[in-house]
Each structure stands twice: as structure tokens, then as C-alpha cells.
Amino acid sequence: MVGYAFMGAAHSQGWRTVGRVFDLPLRPAMNAVCGRNRDAVAAAAARHGWAAAETDWRRLLDRDDVQLVDICTPGDSHAEIAVAALEAGKHVLCEKPLANSVAEAEAMAAAAGTARAGGRVAMVGFNYRRTPAVALARRMIRDGRIGTLRHVRASYLQDWLVDPEAPLTWRLRRDQAGSGALGDLGAHIVDLAQYLAGERLTGVSAVTGTFVRERPLPSGGRGTVTVDDAALFTGRFASGALASFEASRVAAGRKNALRIELNGERGSLAFDLERLNELSFHDQTEPAVAAGFRRILVTEPGHPYLKAWWPPGHGLGYEHTFVHQARDLVHAVAAGTEPAPSFADGLQVQRVLAAVEASAAGNCAYTPVSPAVADFPT
Structure with missing residues (x-):
């Protein structure tokens, strides 16, 4: 694994747990974690269960x-x-968004296609697909x-940048993060919308905004924010x-609010990450006198992933999505x-993000997602 901070800890939890919960055709061995700071990566290796540090x-x-990298x-x-890594003959799992630009994502997809012919696989880490309620939907x-x-409505709202004195980290620098709330949060809801709909977005019309343009640097002084706060x-x-989409990191009171x-013509489905063991379903074909949204508690052994876990009614959490991600990747390998x-x-999501930025730059002009294709892989 390369990187050991927030996502590194979450992925480590997945790799460390997956073989203890699921029957796997291969058993992952956590052989090495890599980071630039020798002392910090050594401490992360010890804490998260990696055999060595690089x-x-x-x-x-x-x-x-x-x-696998x-x-x-x-x-x-x-x-x-x-x-x-793919050219070296390794399997690859890469966190979302796949890249910082369409050109980079195209190069990665091309490398994955070449590696596929040699028996290597590559997956992008959109972990919310692995929430049992989402998989059931x-x-x-x-x-x-x-x-x-x-019609689809999707939003992903956080509030960690409401404070104008919140420090200017790498997530607020375009050269490192690619974009702001759009790539960080918007990538998730674009992927979920296409995954659940089973088809691709072909065009968008967008606005973005940056409300705090300078923030304190961790090393002192102030620096310029070069990404969006909301899209x-x-x-x-x-x-x-x-479809309509909202992504914001300045929505006061919203900690990790994905919905x-x-x-459809026969009914509706709704998922809320703050109630992640539940799915709301309305069946439009039922008589109106008794119809309405009903709560499905997604904890039954017949629901996706849950046969391996706890008795019905015992809910799972955020960290379990990374266990399920590891499980699915091991089976694919x-x-x-x-x-x-x-x-x-991942490349398709990157093309949507690029179209959003192009539309916002053109003052909300309708922008096709290129290439616009109707099919969507399962």
C-alpha cells in the first residue's frame, strides 16, 4: 500500500479484516506500506499490521x-x-477520483487494458458501492x-471548511487534488448515480464556487485556495x-451527508449514508390508500455481503465498505x-467531472460528456 493517512488507515482495516470474515480464494498478506516520512510510515506499519515499511x-x-499495489x-x-505498477506486473487498487485529469485517467485505463491481457486487474476505490443498502438498491x-x-437527485455535503481559518491542506490545492468538493465528494455521487441507474451521464450544466480564497498554511502565513468549495x-x-447533484465542503452542520x-415510473428508492443500514422504497403500483415510503432494514443474510456478518438487526458501519471492497477485489484477482x-x-467519472468544470467555466453552459455512450458496464 502507498499512503498511510486517512484512506490508508481505512484500506488497512479492510485488508486486515477481510480474511477473518469472508471465505476467500486467496489470502491477502499485508507485506509492505510506503510513505515518505520514515518514522511516520514505520509507526503506521506497526499500528495497522503491515510487515514492513518503505x-x-x-x-x-x-x-x-x-x-498488488x-x-x-x-x-x-x-x-x-x-x-x-501495472507495467511491473502488479494488480492495482487506486483510490477515487482515478486521476487529476482526463488525460491521466485515459493513460491509466489504457495501462489497465494492456495489463488485463496479461492477467492483471485494476480497480478504482468507490467504496460506497459496497454499502449493503446501496448494493440492494x-x-x-x-x-x-x-x-x-x-429522475435522480444526489447530494454529498460536509462542513469541515466552514471555518475560514481551517488550514490550507493538499486537498485545497489544484496541483495535488485536481479539484475540490467536485472531485472529493462529487466523484462519489456521480459514480453512485451511474452505478445505480446502470447508464452513463451524457451531459451536464454546472456552477461552482470558492467562498474562502485564502487560508492559513500549516507552516505559517497564508496561501491561495485553488479549488472549488462547492459544486x-x-x-x-x-x-x-x-439528474441533479450537489457537492459541498462548506455546508454547516453536515458532517458526511451523502444522499x-x-x-422511476413504478416507484422510488432512496439511500442516506447517515442511516446506512436502511433503504427507503416506495412502490407506486400499490393502492394509494396504503402506499408510501417504507423502511427496509438491510441486515438480513439474503442482503448483499451480510451472510458473513452478524445476526439480523445488527448494523454495519463505514469501515465495512472497505472490507467488502477488498473481498470483491480478491475474488476478481x-x-x-x-x-x-x-x-x-473511473475514466467515465473523470470525464463527467471535466464536463462539470468546463460547464461552470462557461457560466453554466450545457456541456456534453465526451465520449457520450449509452452503454454502461455492469
Whole structure:
């Protein structure tokens, strides 16, 4: 694994736990974690259960005991590490968003395609797909429970940048993060919308805003914020269904508020991350006198992933999405099958993000997502 901070800790939890919960065709061995600060990465290795620590990610590619590289670094290094790892014959897991630009994402997807022919797989880490309630919603939509899709509403709101004196970290620098709330949060809801709908967005119309343009530097003084604080955009799917999206890191009182609702001709489904063991479902075909949204408690052994966990009614949490992510990737590696979401899926999300920025720069002009294709891989 490359990177050991927030996402590194979450991914470590997944790798450390997955073999203790699920029956796997292969058993992950946490052989090495890499970071630039020798003392800090050594401490992270000891804390999270890694056998060794490295300070140069290139050394991981030379190690025979490393067969998979998990990338948990800022976006500006994703492309270089992922392409090199795939060319070195390693499987790759890369955190979202896939890259900082469409060009980088295209290079990564191309490298993944070449590696695929040699038996190596590459997956992008959109962990919210692995929430059992979201996976159940996907199953219900594919089974036709809401009928033809008409409308999607998605929002992801946080408040950690409300304070104008919050420090200027790498997430607020375009050269390292690529974009702000758009890439950090918007990437998740774009992926979820396309995943649940089973089709791609073909065009968007957007506005973005940066409300605090200078923040204190950790080393002293002040620096310029070069990314967005919030992004709002509408979109159209290939089928003609409409969508609206909100991503903000300045929504006071919202800590990690992701919500998505899909409306179809036969009903609606809604998921709220703050109630992540639940799914709301309305069946429009029921008589109106008794119809309404009903709460599905997603803890039954017949629900996605849950047979391996606790008795019904015992809920899971955020960290379990990374265990499920590791489980799905290990199965893909063992079977030699394309994992989902693939680097091609990550590239599609990157194209949507680029279209949002282009639309916002053009004062909300409708901007096609290029290339606009109707099919969407399962």
C-alpha cells in the first residue's frame, strides 16, 4: 500500500479484516506500506499490521512478495504509480477520483487494458458501492422494481471548511487534488448515480464556487485556495432521465451527508449514508390508500455481503465498505475477471467531472460528456 493517512488507515482495516470474515480464494498478506516520512510510515506499519515499511514506492515494484499495489495517495501521484505498477506486473487498487485529469485517467485505463491481457486487474476505490443498502438498491433497480428511470437527485455535503481559518491542506490545492468538493465528494455521487441507474451521464450544466480564497498554511502565513468549495450541476442520462447533484465542503452542520434518490415510473428508492443500514422504497403500483415510503432494514443474510456478518438487526458501519471492497477485489484477482468499478469506470467519472468544470467555466453552459455512450458496464 502507498499512503498511510486517512484512506490508508481505512484500506488497512479492510485488508486486515477481510480474511477473518469472508471465505476467500486467496489470502491477502499485508507485506509492505510506503510513505515518505520514515518514522511516520514505520509507526503506521506497526499500528495497522503491515510487515514492513518503505519510503520509496518504486521499491514495492521490485518486491516479489508484492503482487498488488493499493494506492491511497493524493491524486497528483495516482497515474504515475498505477501505470508503473501495472507495467511491473502488479494488480492495482487506486483510490477515487482515478486521476487529476482526463488525460491521466485515459493513460491509466489504457495501462489497465494492456495489463488485463496479461492477467492483471485494476480497480478504482468507490467504496460506497459496497454499502449493503446501496448494493440492494442496485439489485432492485435491475429487477425492475422502480421501472423506467426518470429522475435522480444526489447530494454529498460536509462542513469541515466552514471555518475560514481551517488550514490550507493538499486537498485545497489544484496541483495535488485536481479539484475540490467536485472531485472529493462529487466523484462519489456521480459514480453512485451511474452505478445505480446502470447508464452513463451524457451531459451536464454546472456552477461552482470558492467562498474562502485564502487560508492559513500549516507552516505559517497564508496561501491561495485553488479549488472549488462547492459544486452544483444538473445532468442528463443516455435514456433521457434527468439528474441533479450537489457537492459541498462548506455546508454547516453536515458532517458526511451523502444522499441519493432515484425516481422511476413504478416507484422510488432512496439511500442516506447517515442511516446506512436502511433503504427507503416506495412502490407506486400499490393502492394509494396504503402506499408510501417504507423502511427496509438491510441486515438480513439474503442482503448483499451480510451472510458473513452478524445476526439480523445488527448494523454495519463505514469501515465495512472497505472490507467488502477488498473481498470483491480478491475474488476478481483469483478469477481473473474485470473488477467493478474498473479503471474504465473511473475514466467515465473523470470525464463527467471535466464536463462539470468546463460547464461552470462557461457560466453554466450545457456541456456534453465526451465520449457520450449509452452503454454502461455492469
